[in-house]
Amino acid sequence: MVVFRIILFSFFLFGINSAIAQVQFEEVKITKDSTSYKPIDPLTPAKAAFYSTVIPGLGQVYNKQYWKVPIVYGGLAIGYYFYNDNNKKYNEFRDIYKRRLEGYTNDKYQGIYTDAVLINAQRTFERNRDISTAVMIGFYVLNIIDANVGAHLMQFNVNDNLSLTPDVRQNEIDYKYNVGLTLNYRF
Incomplete structure (x- = not known):
């Protein structure tokens, strides 16, 4: 039994060495990636946010997202109008x-609106004015955030090697859709 183990051990020891010696290595060719390398500028998002802070929409122009400028000015204009x-x-x-x-009684709402209605109308229009101010400030802040995030996302390498796709498959057991x-990430 001991002799069998020694023979088996020596077979593995010499067999593995001879098997490794017989493997021929192929030459591996490394090709350049088809994507072009663009250096990342860490100040680009800060510049875009600063430009949008100074002049709303200028950060989107800096990011070359021209279609967003009318949305920014439209939101600000609607807020200002209201x-x-x-x-x-x-x-x-x-x-x-x-x-x-x-004590004057010659206004255009005399006999139509009471004093309580006038007070209620003041409060309503004051609240709506304050909401409109909040909408304008919100569009202004979203303009800055959008310019910053857009500049960050422009620095990511997005090509066909990385994709996210929806997957709909029919289950073979109960024929329901999953x-x-x-x-997908391709090397």
């Missing part, structure tokens, strides 16, 4: 109410 409209109506109802407190995502 701010201006609600501010005019607020000032109108406030002035009418002040004149009524002073839905998922497939992440």
